[in-house]
Amino acid sequence: MGAHLELRNLVKEYPGHTALAGLSLEIREGEFFALLGPSGCGKTTTLRLIAGFEQPTGGEILLRGARLDGLPPWQRNVSTVFQSYALFPHLTVRENIEFGLRYRNGPAARRAVEECVEMLGLGDKLGRFPRQLSGGEKQRVALARSLVLRPDVLLLDEPLSALDPNLRKQVRVELRALQRRVGITFVFVTHDKEEALSLADRIALLRGGRCEQLGTPQELYLRPRTRFAASFLGPVNWIGGVGLRPEATLVRPAPPAGLPALPARVRAALFLGNCLHVEAEVEGGARVLAEVSRFDGTYEPGQPVYVSWRPEDEIRVRE
Amino acid sequence: MKSRLRTLALAPAAALLAASVGFPFVILAAYAFLSRGAYGGVMPPWTLENWQRLADPLYAGILARSFVVAAVSTALCLVAGFPLALFLARAGRRKNLLLALVMLPFWTSLLVRTYAWMFLLRDTGLVNTILLRAGLTSEPLPLLYNWGAVVLGLVYAHLPFMVLPLYAALERQEPHLLEAAADLGAGEWQAFWRVTLPLAAPGIRAGVLLVFIPCLGAFLIPDLLGGGKTILAGTLIQNQFTASRDWPFGSAVSLALMAAVLVLLWLEVRRRKEPLL
Numbered sequence: 388m389g390a391h392l393e394l395r396n397l398v399k400e401y402p403g404h405t406a407l408a409g410l411s412l413e414i415r416e417g418e419f420f421a422l423l424g425p426s427g428c429g430k431t432t433t434l435r436l437i438a439g440f441e442q443p444t445g446g447e448i449l450l451r452g453a454r455l456d457g458l459p460p461w462q463r464n465v466s467t468v469f470q471s472y473a474l475f476p477h478l479t480v481r482e483n484i485e486f487g488l489r490y491r492n493g494p495a496a497r498r499a500v501e502e503c504v505e506m507l508g509l510g511d512k513l514g515r516f517p518r519q520l521s522g523g524e525k526q527r528v529a530l531a532r533s534l535v536l537r538p539d540v541l542l543l544d545e546p547l548s549a550l551d552p553n554l555r556k557q558v559r560v561e562l563r564a565l566q567r568r569v570g571i572t573f574v575f576v577t578h579d580k581e582e583a584l585s586l587a588d589r590i591a592l593l594r595g596g597r598c599e600q601l602g603t604p605q606e607l608y609l610r611p612r613t614r615f616a617a618s619f620l621g622p623v624n625w626i627g628g629v630g631l632r633p634e635a636t637l638v639r640p641a642p643p644a645g646l647p648a649l650p651a652r653v654r655a656a657l658f659l660g661n662c663l664h665v666e667a668e669v670e671g672g673a674r675v676l677a678e679v680s681r682f683d684g685t686y687e688p689g690q691p692v693y694v695s696w697r698p699e700d701e702i703r704v705r706e
Numbered sequence: 707m708k709s710r711l712r713t714l715a716l717a718p719a720a721a722l723l724a725a726s727v728g729f730p731f732v733i734l735a736a737y738a739f740l741s742r743g744a745y746g747g748v749m750p751p752w753t754l755e756n757w758q759r760l761a762d763p764l765y766a767g768i769l770a771r772s773f774v775v776a777a778v779s780t781a782l783c784l785v786a787g788f789p790l791a792l793f794l795a796r797a798g799r800r801k802n803l804l805l806a807l808v809m810l811p812f813w814t815s816l817l818v819r820t821y822a823w824m825f826l827l828r829d830t831g832l833v834n835t836i837l838l839r840a841g842l843t844s845e846p847l848p849l850l851y852n853w854g855a856v857v858l859g860l861v862y863a864h865l866p867f868m869v870l871p872l873y874a875a876l877e878r879q880e881p882h883l884l885e886a887a888a889d890l891g892a893g894e895w896q897a898f899w900r901v902t903l904p905l906a907a908p909g910i911r912a913g914v915l916l917v918f919i920p921c922l923g924a925f926l927i928p929d930l931l932g933g934g935k936t937i938l939a940g941t942l943i944q945n946q947f948t949a950s951r952d953w954p955f956g957s958a959v960s961l962a963l964m965a966a967v968l969v970l971l972w973l974e975v976r977r978r979k980e981p982l983l
Contacts, residue, residue: 440885460888467889473882477904486900487890532890 391416391451391572392437392540398445399432399596406432408596409446414540419566420574421587425619428593430576434542437574438467450539461490465540466533470549472525474517474532481513484531491536503531506568522550523558534569543575547582559585580620584608592616608632614704623702624675626694630702636677637695638665638686648695651675656686669694737957746951756958765942769962772939775853775928776921779860783868783917784910786861791872791909792902795879805873808866816863820930823859824850827931851933859927864920868913875909876902911974919967939963 392414399407407429414420422430435441437448439460448455455463466487474483484503488496504510507527517525526546533541546562547555563586566573577583583590584604592599592607600607600616611617614630623630626649642648651667654674663679665686675694679686686692738756740748759765794804811819826832829846837843849855879902887897925940932938937945939959946956 438885438889440888459893460885461891461893467886469882469886471880471882473880473886475883475886475901477907486887486892489896490891536890 391418392574393449393452394433394437394446395449396446397433397436397443397448399429399436399441400444405596407436407443407446410593410596410598411446412591412598412601414572414574415589416572417570418572419563419586419588420572421583421590422574422576422593423578423580423583423590423619424593424599425578429596430578430593431544432596433593434467434544434574434576437540438465438542439463464536464538465542466536466538467542467544468526468529468533468546470544470546472517472529472549474525474528476517478516479513480509480515480517480520480528483517483528484509484513484535486532487536496535499535499537503535506534506565507531523554526550526558530565534571538571540572540574543573545577546575547577547579555582562586584620592619609702611702612704617702617704622676624673624677626669626673626675628703630704631675631696631700632702633664633676633678635696635700636675637697638667638677638679639693639695640684640691642693643695646695646697648693651692651694653686653688653690653692655688667692667694734957734960737954738961740954742952742954744951746947746953748953753954756954759955760958760962765959768937768942769939769959771937772922772963773966775857775860775938776918776924779857779864779921780868780914780918782857782861783865784914787865787868787872787913788906788910790865791869791876794869794873795876801877808869811863811866816926819863820859820927823855823862823931827855827858850931851935853932853936855931856928856936856938859931860921860924863927864917867916867920871912871916872906872909875906875912879905911977915970915974918970922967923963 394410394412394414397407397410399405410429410433422433424430432441436443436456439455439458439462443456446456450463450465455465475486478486481500484500488500504513507530509524509527509531512520512524512528517528520528526549547558550558559582575586584607587604589601589603590607591601594615600612602610607616608620611620611630617623617630622633624633624636637643637646638651638653639648649669651669653665653667655666657664657666658681661681663681663683663686665677665679666674667677668674677694737748739752739754741751741753741755743749760769790808794801794808797804824831827849828834829848829850831849833849834843834846837847838845883901883905884897887901888894892900923940923943924938925944928936928938929941929944932941934941943956943959943963946952946959950956
């Protein structure tokens with residue numbers, strides 16, 4: 388599969404501030420793609436440039452090989468699900484969903500409405516106004532409103548952040564299933580590593596308007612190439628230039644045979660229900676956090692232990 | 707305790723309203739059913755004659771004309787005020803300064819400002835002087851003492867009352883809504899018709915009422931800029947209490963106008979099913 392949506396050396400400068408400093412990405416057709424990064428990394432700007440709400444100051448955007456930048460939003464076959472959903476408050480759910488169909492024609496469009504309504508379970512909500520909907524329902528209306536247009540790319544701005552935390556995990560599963568079912572390329576922006584890891588086929592980690600690392604969730608989590616990427620995707624213990632995830636950090640009463648091991652002392656042990664968090668201080672001063680199975684025994688502050696790991700779990704970053 | 711404090715705090719306003727609105731209204735209602743006194747004032751017997759005279763084509767015509775002038779002025783205020791309100795709502799950080807400029811005319815009395823218009827519009831006024839000097843016209847244009855001047859004056863004086871509620875409605879609109887409309891395929895004009903305008907409807911209704919009602923009863927502007935040639939309801943009422951010395955009929959016209967306004971307000975309140983403004 389070749390590039391479906393391609394960003395070439397995209398630059399966006401505002402007076403006194405550069406949001407994107409030459410971002411190049413190739414997004415594949417039918418892919419669930421995450422733009423991940425801290426605030427100010429350029430991820431939302433990227434989404435707005437693809438949608439056409441803003442124009443890049445340099446570089447190109449190509450959709451199926453054709454230039455997209457320069458076209459106004461209403462001439463681009465991409466659609467956005469806004470973080471706030473931006474439903475039209477004066478229109479019913481049905482009118483919201485049909486808003487864009489005025490500019491398409493034919494019975495196919497009508498069928499698309501019925502399909503989307505059915506798929507998103509909005510059948511009994513069509514006569515309601517947005518203010519009468521829950522957060523999750525609003526999101527489904529926003530999704531339906533975009534999906535009826537059969538966009539080449541669906542853009543989602545922080546799709547889960549406006550939802551109740553209890554609802555997020557459920558919506559995450561539904562969103563993933565929806566993307567598989569419609570087969571449309573989804574590009575979503577998030578600052579939440581867990582969201583990116585669980586939803587995306589591939590993740591672009593952005594930093595300072597550039598791509599820090601592009602890869603599958605496994606690649607980014609297990610093989611981050613920079614210290615920033617390693618830390619952004621989860622906690623890391625740094626021991627002599629080598630990074631270890633807490634769950635890959637072993638704490639043993641005696642040095643395990645055949646594995647690297649460093650003498651250490653337990654500083655604290657927290658019982659978290661499903662696991663223990665053991666904080667240990669390696670001789671020489673480095674502190675490490677280990678996530679340990681609750682079946683692996685008990686730890687007392689001051690207890691001498693050995694911090695160990697399997698060499699294949701080491702995170703090696705270029706410095 | 708809280709409710710007693712509330713009663714106490716509202717008492718001055720209630721007393722003022724009762725004295726300045728309620729009491730005069732009762733007097734007006736009584737006068738409208740009495741006969742005229744020879745030198746003004748009223749005298750018995752009770753009569754319906756004042757109300758029958760309202761149907762006279764002369765007076766019915768004046769009332770009808772007042773409605774038309776008020777409606778035209780309101781429509782022009784809306785057409786002129788909407789783009790201004792939209793501009794203000796999207797003016798970013800300069801918003802407050804620009805809003806202050808919209809309110810600036812209120813710093814001077816309406817009377818003074820209306821005289822200023824007369825100085826601008828009369829035959830030897832600024833506009834005609836410039837046109838004559840520039841050779842664009844050989845004799846002064848009749849700019850003053852006609853319907854055009856009256857409507858111009860009404861629009862000028864009431865524009866802020868249209869702009870402010872429109873601004874309030876437009877400023878509330880979530881900016882992402884226009885992006886969403888564009889995103890779904892609506893061009894700029896379609897987004898305006900389908901999103902901006904319908905969402906501004908409460909502001910439009912409030913602005914229309916705030917302009918139409920005072921225009922309907924306006925006296926000063928039609929009198930000064932119309933030069934007595936353009937009799938509207940306000941002038942008619944004023945005449946009855948002064949030159950014509952027919953207080954009962956003046957009271958009847960006042961009440962008729964008030965009734966018309968109340969009907970409009972009632973329609974609006976019923977439409978919205980919530981308190982006005």
